[in-house]
Amino acid sequence: MKKINNPFPINVVSGKTYFWCACGKSKNQPFCDGSHKNSKFNPVKFECSDTTKVFFCGCKKTSNPPFCDGSHKKLIFNLLDIPWHMPNIEKQTQLLIKYFLSKADIVTVISFKVKKDLEKFTSIKTHVIYNPRRDVYHDNNIKKDDSFLFVGRANDPVKRINLVYESLLKIDNGLKNLKVCGEQNPGFGTYLGYVSNNELNKLYNASKYVLLTSKNEGIGLPMIEAMICGSIPILCSDNETAKEFSPENFICDPNPQSIVKKINNLNKNYSEERKKAIDLGKKYEKMFDKINIVKNILNLKK
DSSP states (O other): OOOOOSOEEEEEOTTOEEEEOSSSOOSSTTBOOSTTTTSSOOOEEEEOOSOEEEEEOSSSOOSSTTBOOSTTSOOEEEEOOOOTTSTTHHHHHHHHHHHTGGGOSEEEESSHHHHHHHTTTOOOOEEEOOOOOOSOOOOTTSOOOSOEEEESOTTOGGGOHHHHHHHHTTSTTTTTTEEEESSOOOSSSEEEESOOHHHHHHHHHHOSEEEEOOSOOSOOHHHHHHHHTTOEEEEETTOHHHHHHSOGGGEEOSSHHHHHHHHHHHHHTHHHHHHHHHHHHHHHHHHTOHHHHHHHHHHHTO
């Protein structure tokens, strides 16, 4: 019989007696039809004193039979990342699993990289559900300039903003053409602070390159958003999610020399390389759309 997760709203009549199915096998849910015979289950008698609406339990997990107590609701735990750079991260992850993930009905992660990381600690089943992107899109009416863009927490050591600084020092007007968005000012380039989705969309579309020098990301949505908007992300080879979502041509070693060399090589055939970003962006625009992601989450709860 198909599993039932939702309660049954029933208009009951004062003075009438109802027998709630406890075994889950009745074809007359939520009421008993005798299917429990020769089993350990017995129906629960309910004598109604008022004419009203009652929510009878459908999942059979209630601790207050025959009434629904919310036990049918599924707890979803969404793991964004395992930040390997943090002290005692192995112990912290084990505690997270013991006290939270093990108690969840469903565990989701935001990339296959995070799924792989979590599998080092537990065999708990996980589902990859991507984080939603911001409302950005490719706009052909916005012309490219020679600017570089950095989006994120500039002073987070994982982001390695020093690689951006040291690389752009080696490029003519590199620092002058850098724009930085986010909560932290690195002290160089043009710092814009937080910007609206509309403004961010313009920046992505106008920028030639988005510099993403992180050594570890759960996903790194600026990488995805850059390609959606037709900008090329520059990524580092020790960032596993870069390999999951980006063409190899956009990835280089995490040092200024390699980053500058990568930019110079991409500049030689920029239009063709940018087309790779745009083509992937069309795929990611749908994959990371908030409506599709909500649908994926709701499908897990069925």
